[in-house]
Amino acid sequence: MIVILGPDVGEESPEYRRILEHLAAKPNIQTRVHREVGSIRTVTEIYLIGDTHTLDKNEIEALPGVERVVRISEEYRVVGRHKNDDRPAGFGYNGIRFGQDNLNLFPGLCAVDSRENADAMFKALKSQGQRCARMGAYKPRTSPYAFQGHGKSCLPWVFELAGKHGLQVISMEITHDSHLEEIVAALEKAGRPTGVMLQIGTRNTQNFELLKCVGRQHEFPVLLKRGFGITLEESLNAAEYVASEGNHRIVFGLRGMKSNFGDPHRNLVDFAHVPVVQRMTRMPVCIDPSHAVGSRERGPDGILDLCHAAAQGVIAGANMVLVDFHPAPEKALVDGPQALLLSELPAFLKDMEITRKAYEQRRELARASRP
Amino acid sequence: MIVILGPDVGEESPEYRRILEHLAAKPNIQTRVHREVGSIRTVTEIYLIGDTHTLDKNEIEALPGVERVVRISEEYRVVGRHKNDDRPAGFGYNGIRFGQDNLNLFPGLCAVDSRENADAMFKALKSQGQRCARMGAYKPRTSPYAFQGHGKSCLPWVFELAGKHGLQVISMEITHDSHLEEIVAALEKAGRPTGVMLQIGTRNTQNFELLKCVGRQHEFPVLLKRGFGITLEESLNAAEYVASEGNHRIVFGLRGMKSNFGDPHRNLVDFAHVPVVQRMTRMPVCIDPSHAVGSRERGPDGILDLCHAAAQGVIAGANMVLVDFHPAPEKALVDGPQALLLSELPAFLKDMEITRKAYEQRRELARASRP
Amino acid sequence: MIVILGPDVGEESPEYRRILEHLAAKPNIQTRVHREVGSIRTVTEIYLIGDTHTLDKNEIEALPGVERVVRISEEYRVVGRHKNDDRPAGFGYNGIRFGQDNLNLFPGLCAVDSRENADAMFKALKSQGQRCARMGAYKPRTSPYAFQGHGKSCLPWVFELAGKHGLQVISMEITHDSHLEEIVAALEKAGRPTGVMLQIGTRNTQNFELLKCVGRQHEFPVLLKRGFGITLEESLNAAEYVASEGNHRIVFGLRGMKSNFGDPHRNLVDFAHVPVVQRMTRMPVCIDPSHAVGSRERGPDGILDLCHAAAQGVIAGANMVLVDFHPAPEKALVDGPQALLLSELPAFLKDMEITRKAYEQRRELARASRP
C-alpha cells in the first residue's frame, strides 16, 4: 500500500509527523518513505509493507496531508504504465536517448578476451558510425571451471580504448556489488572516457540484493534481463526492485526463454513480448538475438537465424539490440559459435536499417488507419 | 532403415524378388515398399521397420539391385531437406503456388457461423483481390459443451459462396476421416467451385490415423499444425506420417506453443522457427498469429500484438498466414476476442506487404553479402 | 449451461415440450438432451451450448418443469466431484472393482510382440495371483517408420491366452474407431474369455472424435491418459468428452509430463496430482511409472527409479498401476529399456504391497487425527 502525500506536506510539517505516528501504531506494518523530486513538483510517498490487508484505505485517506492511498495490487508502481499516466518513457544518458520510440544498437564482445580484440571491435564500430557497444568483463558461467571473464583487470584498457574510439555507452554485466565499485574506480581513474550501462543477467534477475544495489546508485542506467525460467510478472517485479530504490533509468531485456519443446535454438525466442513490455511499463525494450538463438545456423534464404530473430524484434518496435561480434569467433573464450564476424557488421547494420524503416512505415500505417 | 533400389530394378525383376526374400528372413523386421514415380526417374524404396539396429548395412548394400541403404537416423526422409538434395520445395494447387519463397495470405473465419458472415467475409476478400481464405466448419473445442462448428451442414453454402466470390483455396480443419468424405461429397455436389486445403489442428498433430488418412489421398494439400506441447522433432515426424503415405503436398504451420512463463499471450509465439523448418524440411511454413496471440491488445505504438506477431513471421520469410477476421467479433461463437474486423482488412494487407517487401530486401542483401 | 428437469417431466409431457420451444427461440443456442437412467430416479438434463452467457438463469429456472439450472463454469459436470455430491466414485467391471479407495495392478507387455512372450507374461501373472494386465496391440509411434504393433492380427491369440490364464481385464490402447470394432469382433469370436479396458494414449487425449466414440459405447471402461503437454484442465475436459456421451466408467491416467528442465527421466513424474484428480473428480486414478521414468536406472539404494515412482504414486493413494514387463527386454520391439524382467515380478508386487499398506496406515492416521 502506498500513501501519497499532498504537494505541500514536507518532511518537517506537523501533518507528516502525525501521519507517520498513525501508521507506526499499526501492528505488523513497516513503512518506507520515498521522495521523487521532479522539476514540476516533488512527490512524497510512504510505502507500507507487511500486513496491509488489515488496513482501512479510507481511514488513512482521511488523515490531513494525505492525497490518496493506492493498494499495491497495482503492481509495477514505478516502472508501470498506469491509467492516465503521462510520465515520459525513457531517459537520456551520456548523449544517447533510450526511449520506447527509438532504436540503439549495441554490437560487441560477449566477453572481452584481449586488448587486441577489444581494439578491433571498437575500431570496426567507429568506422560504421556506431556509438554504443556491449563489452563483457564479468562472466557468470554455468560451470565453476569455465572461463569467468577478466573482470576488474581489463577495465582500465577497455575504458581507455572505448574513449579512444569515441564509444559513448558500453553495456557491461555485473554479478556482485563489488563489481560496481570496481567499475566506478576504473572509470574515474581513466577520466570517464565513456559511459557504462550496468547489465544484470538472466541468472541474477531475482538476485534482489544486487538489484537494490544498482537501484541505489544514480549514475548508471541499468539493463535488466528477463529471467529465462520465470514469469514475465516476476521479471517485471525485479525491475520494480531497481526502481523502488530510486534509479528509474532501466532498459528491460528479452533474451529468449528456457523451452521444453526440444527447441532448435538455444532458447525460445520471446520477442513477441516487445510490445507487451512497452504496454505494461514505460521501459525501453532490448533484445539479445545472439543469446536467444545461440548459433550461426542459417535458413535456405542465406540469412542467419539470429539475424532473423533480430529483425523479428525490430519489426515489432524493439528499442535496443545487444548482438555478439568477435574478430575470431573460433578463438572466443565464451559463446564463440554465435558471434558474427567483423566483416559481417556492415550488412548487419543495413539489415537493421531496412527492418527499422519497415517498422516505422507500419507504425505510420497504424496511426493513419485508426479513427 | 531404407533400402533404395537401382533405377532398373522393377517389381518384376529377379533382383527385386531376391532382395525381398533376403529381408523376409531377418527376425523382427517388417518391410513396406514405397514407389515414387517422378518425371525423370522412378525410385523404389523398401522401408525396414522393427529391429533394424541388428541389420548389417553393408551386407544389404552388397545385394544385387540395391543402390544404397540409409539408416533411419536420417529422419524426415520424405519431407526433409537432405545433403545434396535438389528436389524442389513446394507445390501448386488450384492455381496457387505454395513454396518456401513466396507468401500466401489466408484471412477468414475461425468458425463459420452464418451464411451472411461467410458471404461478407468472402466479399471483403474479393474486393481486396485475395484468392485464399480460412474457413472453419469442424471445431475441436476443449469442452464438450462448447459450440463445435456447423460441420457438414454448412459445407454446401460455404463452397457455393467461395465459388461465387472466386476464392481458389479454402483452408478447413478436419478432425476425423469422415470429415474428409463429407468434404469430398459436398465439393463434388457443388461442382468443385473452389479448392480445399485440409487443416490438421494442434490437438491432432499426433493423431496418426488421421494423418495417414490425409496422406493416402492425393487430391488435397494438407496444412499440418505443430503440436503446441510437443517437440519440433515430434511435429516434423507427424508431417512425415502424412508424406510416408504418399501425399507430399504439406504446409507446416506454427501457431504458438504452451508456455510456462505466465505468458501475456495465449501461447508463446514460436515464429523464430520459420527459418528452422525451412532449413530442416522442404515444406512451406505457415504462421497463425491469431491463435498464437489470442487477443486484440495493442502496443503503445497503436499496432495490435497479433499484427506484430504476423510481421515477425513474415520478416523471417513465412510462406503463409492464417488470420482470423469476423464481421462482428463480439458475436462470434469461437475466438471472437482475437478476430480482426473487416474494416481492418485493407490495413492488415498493407502491413503484410510492407513487411514482405522488407523481407525481400533483407534476402537480397544476404545474397549480395555472401562471397 | 445445463437445465435439469424435475423427476416427473418425461419426454412426452407438455412441460418438456414447452421448455424445448422456449430454448429453441434463443439466438445462437443449441440444445442436447441427456437422460441418465438410475435405479432410484431418472434425470433428464438439457445441455445448452453456444452463446449461453446471454441467457438469464432465473428466467429459465422459472419455467414449469425445470428443477434447476447450472452454469457450465461448473466444469466436469459428469466426471466432477461437486458440492454435496454423494454420487459414488468408481465402478465394477468383469469382477474387478475400480474405485478411488482401492488399488489394481496392471503389469504387462507395452507391446505384444509374440505369442510366446504373451503366454509367458500371463503365466507369470497368474502364478502371482494377478487378475489384470496391460497388453498393447496398437502402438502409436513418433516415427512412421517404427514398429506400430501387430494390431488386429494378434487379438485372437491375445484374448485366447488371457482366458487360458484367467486374466479378467486387459488394458489395451486404441487409436482409431476401427480398433474398437476389431476388438469387439475378436472378443466375440473368442467367446469373450476376458474383459478389455480401452486405453486412450497421451497423443490422443484431445482426439475428440475418438473420445466420443469410446464414450458412445457402454461395454468397455476407458483408461484416459493425461496429455503430456497440455494443462490438467484440458485433460479433465477430455474425460468429460467421454462421459458426456454416456460412458461414465473412466479411469484417469497420469504418465509424466513433458519437461523443460533437462529432465533426467523421460518425462517429469506428475504423481503429486493423484490426490488432486481424486478431489476434483470421481474417477479412479492410474499411474504409469514405466513411461513416466522411461529407463531402468536405479538409486544407490538399489531401487529402480521407476519403482520409486510407482511407490510415490501408491503412497499418495493411486488406484491403478500400469507397468511394463517383458520376458526379454533387450529384444522388445518397443520401450524395452524400461521393462522389468519377469523374475522381478514378485519383488515388484511385494514393493507395492508394502507401500499400499503404508498408505492405508497414513489414511487411518489422517482420519483419527481430524476432529
Place this chain on the structure above:
Amino acid sequence: MIVILGPDVGEESPEYRRILEHLAAKPNIQTRVHREVGSIRTVTEIYLIGDTHTLDKNEIEALPGVERVVRISEEYRVVGRHKNDDRPAGFGYNGIRFGQDNLNLFPGLCAVDSRENADAMFKALKSQGQRCARMGAYKPRTSPYAFQGHGKSCLPWVFELAGKHGLQVISMEITHDSHLEEIVAALEKAGRPTGVMLQIGTRNTQNFELLKCVGRQHEFPVLLKRGFGITLEESLNAAEYVASEGNHRIVFGLRGMKSNFGDPHRNLVDFAHVPVVQRMTRMPVCIDPSHAVGSRERGPDGILDLCHAAAQGVIAGANMVLVDFHPAPEKALVDGPQALLLSELPAFLKDMEITRKAYEQRRELARASRP
C-alpha cells in the same frame, strides 16, 4: 580439465613448480590449485580453465609428478559420484548426521515474525523430541513492496530461543554475503547456542558470487535449493560452485519446478528426482513439500496434498524435509496458506515415521532381491 598430482608432490617440490610453469606457458589457460586434506591422504589438484580443448591430455599426464588428468566433461567433480568412487556421502554437523541413508526433519517458520511465535514453534518441536528447525530471517520476495523478513534484528532472540529449547541446527536462508557476516556475529555474541545451516533459495541458485561466498567458509553446511526454472545439470553445477571453493558440506534441496501445465499446485513436485540426485552426486537430498505444493488443500482421503508430497519424497529415500508450520497461519506474514498448525505436528511426524519405515522395508527388499 583437472591435473591430479601424486601424493608426494607437495607445493614445495620441484615437480610441482615445473608442472605449474609448464601449464603457465599454455595460451588462454588459467590455473587454480585445490588441496583436499583428508585423514588418509592429501590430494593436490590443479584446475585448468579456459581454452582446455586445445590441451593434450597425454602430454600433461607424462609430466613427472602428475598422477592423472581428468577432462572436465566429467562434471560435478567434487560433488559427483564417480566410477569407483568410495568417498563417503554426507557429513556431520553440530551432533547431527546428514547422509544419503538417513532422514532429518526441519519443521519450522517460513518467516520469523515474532518472538512469541518462534518460542511457540521451538517449544512444540522440543516437546516432540525434534532437534532441527527451519527459521527464515531474510526473505526474498517477488515484489519489493512485500514483507522482506526481520533480517539481522531478529537473529539475537532467534538464536537465544533455539538454544533455550535445545535445537541443534537451524536452516536459515541468506541472500547476500553480509547476511553471513551478520549471522556469524549474532551467533558469536549469543555464545553459539545452536548451529546454522545456510540456505540458498531457488532465486539465487545461480547467484554465483553468493555461492562462492558460502563455499569459502568452512563453518556452516549449505542447503542449496534447485533452481525452479533451470535444468538439473545447471543446479548441480551450482552445487559444484560451492564445493569448488572448498566447502563440501552441501545438502541439495528439491522444492518443485515451474510448470506449464496449469499446475494445480504452486509448483510441479519434482521429488521423483530424489534417487537421481543421490545417484549422480554424494549430496544428501532435501525436499520442501510446503513450497512445492503451496496450499493446504486435501484429497478425499483427508490427507493434505503437501503431506502426500512429503510422503512421496520420503518413500523414495529423501534425507531431509523442510516443512512450514505456524502457530497462527492466518496471521503469518509470508506463505501462511501453506503452513501446518502446531497441533498438526504430532500427526505429521507420525506420518513421516510410517513412510520412512516403509522406505526402509522397500530398501531391505531391494537388497534381498538382487543377486
